Amino acid sequence: MMLKKLLVANRGEIAVRIIRAAQDLGIATVAVYSAADAGALHVELADEAVNIGPPAAKKSYLNIEAILTAARETGCDSVHPGYGFLAENAAFSDAVTGAGLVFVGPSGDAIRMMGDKVSARSAAAAAGVPVVPGSAGRVEGLEAGREVLAETGFPVMIKAAAGGGGRGIRIANSFAEFEQAFPQAEAEALAAFGDGGLYMEKVIGKARHVEVQILADGSDAIHCYERECSLQRRRQKVWEEAPSRALSDGLREELCASAVALAKAVKYSGAGTVEYLYDDEADRFYFIEMNTRIQVEHPVTEAITGIDLVAEMLRIAGGEKLRIRQGDVSVKGHAIEVRLNAEDPAKEFAPFPGQVAELRVPGGPGVRFDSMLYQGYQVPPFYDSLLAKLIVHAETREAAIVRLIRALNELKIGGLKTTKPLFLALAADPAVRAGDVHTRWLEGWLIENAAASAG
Numbered sequence: 326m327m328l329k330k331l332l333v334a335n336r337g338e339i340a341v342r343i344i345r346a347a348q349d350l351g352i353a354t355v356a357v358y359s360a361a362d363a364g365a366l367h368v369e370l371a372d373e374a375v376n377i378g379p380p381a382a383k384k385s386y387l388n389i390e391a392i393l394t395a396a397r398e399t400g401c402d403s404v405h406p407g408y409g410f411l412a413e414n415a416a417f418s419d420a421v422t423g424a425g426l427v428f429v430g431p432s433g434d435a436i437r438m439m440g441d442k443v444s445a446r447s448a449a450a451a452a453g454v455p456v457v458p459g460s461a462g463r464v465e466g467l468e469a470g471r472e473v474l475a476e477t478g479f480p481v482m483i484k485a486a487a488g489g490g491g492r493g494i495r496i497a498n499s500f501a502e503f504e505q506a507f508p509q510a511e512a513e514a515l516a517a518f519g520d521g522g523l524y525m526e527k528v529i530g531k532a533r534h535v536e537v538q539i540l541a542d543g544s545d546a547i548h549c550y551e552r553e554c555s556l557q558r559r560r561q562k563v564w565e566e567a568p569s570r571a572l573s574d575g576l577r578e579e580l581c582a583s584a585v586a587l588a589k590a591v592k593y594s595g596a597g598t599v600e601y602l603y604d605d606e607a608d609r610f611y612f613i614e615m616n617t618r619i620q621v622e623h624p625v626t627e628a629i630t631g632i633d634l635v636a637e638m639l640r641i642a643g644g645e646k647l648r649i650r651q652g653d654v655s656v657k658g659h660a661i662e663v664r665l666n667a668e669d670p671a672k673e674f675a676p677f678p679g680q681v682a683e684l685r686v687p688g689g690p691g692v693r694f695d696s697m698l699y700q701g702y703q704v705p706p707f708y709d710s711l712l713a714k715l716i717v718h719a720e721t722r723e724a725a726i727v728r729l730i731r732a733l734n735e736l737k738i739g740g741l742k743t744t745k746p747l748f749l750a751l752a753a754d755p756a757v758r759a760g761d762v763h764t765r766w767l768e769g770w771l772i773e774n775a776a777a778s779a780g
């Protein structure tokens with residue numbers, strides 16, 4: 326390994342995950358933390374730790390200069406951004422490499438190209454990947470939007486060209502709604518990403534969200550098959566699984582091959598995810614975007630393939646070519662991940678920071694628990710509410726759901742309200758058991774089953 330000392334520019338469970346993977350490869354680790362995270366697990370596990378600022382993310386985890394200073398002062402040769410914060414910030418990638426360090430991820434140019442949804446659509450189309458019908462580029466104002474509507478019709482989705490995470494998105498079902506939603510999406514995109522640019526796509530009714538995990542070294546690329554993430558609340562994924570039960574073997578191969586073609590076309594390096602909408606009725610898939618980072622749901626892919634994606638990212642960043650051939654990648658069984666958030670389902674999922682009074686972690690075959698929790702830990706109110714990810718793996722999807730229920734019942738996080746009741750209710754639902762869901766299914770279910778999801 327070329328990498329000797331890695332700074333992890335993140336917090337929470339993903340920082341813990343990266344630190345462990347690096348240490349397994351013999352790479353020394355440096356954690357950065359805000360004043361609110363002085364007692365965090367990633368700080369304790371790293372070989373060294375540096376305080377980079379006050380609790381506010383913009384003064385700590387989003388402070389590029391503070392992170393680079395910490396890397397220089399501790400003698401790091403590399404930086405891993407995790408997910409969120411600066412993970413898909415092209416300027417951060419450029420700044421890291423400009424400081425003579427290795428950025429564990431794609432180049433700034435690749436992040437810029439694929440992070441902008443419009444240029445990503447163009448790159449996908451050029452690589453022969455089907456795209457959702459919509460605007461050819463950014464939509465400059467309402468009048469230009471009306472011209473796009475002549476092709477897409479209603480309903481139409483107005484989306485931020487930059488960023489992600491479900492922000493800067495509106496759906497319009499009529500001209501009146503469109504004229505109201507367009508400036509709202511523009512304002513939200515500008516506030517969230519510093520870029521108010523928008524584009525438009527036709528809404529695919531009852532679509533599934535399917536994504537392909539890829540690994541690439543700048544010239545070669547492979548896929549690690551697909552995940553399905555159709556259970557979403559406010560366009561945020563809550564339950565992910567692999568593989569998707571909806572795809573035929575032939576369509577799966579076509580889908581995964583298209584993701585590899587795109588990764589090669591843009592000379593991608595590292596781990597990335599190519600995301601698609603799958604139209605059940607038409608049996609067609611459409612490219613929507615590419616995430617140029619490791620994703621929250623990567624463990625389900627690791628479970629079914631046996632590949633340590635974070636370790637492979639570090640090897641590639643360290644100068645190694647892809648060690649894994651496509652023919653070596655196969656799927657074994659089925660895996661499900663649920664995101665345990667510090668939220669109160671009984672109060673419209675309001676954040677619920679507090680102290681972990683008791684912690685009982687589920688175990689047994691096929692159970693994995695990725696978290697930054699320990700008994701007595703004080704969950705701060707300043708960041709994303711994700712506490713942990715519970716991942717189960719079994720021979721079949723049905724067996725994985727049974728194992729998920731057992732593991733959820735075994736899990737105890739005392740002192741906090743969490744989303745555990747939601748997942749117990751979902752795991753018992755006949756539609757979920759049958760896999761008969763789509764990206765808008767959960768929103769309707771939550772209205773009808775408010776009491777069940779709140780426990």
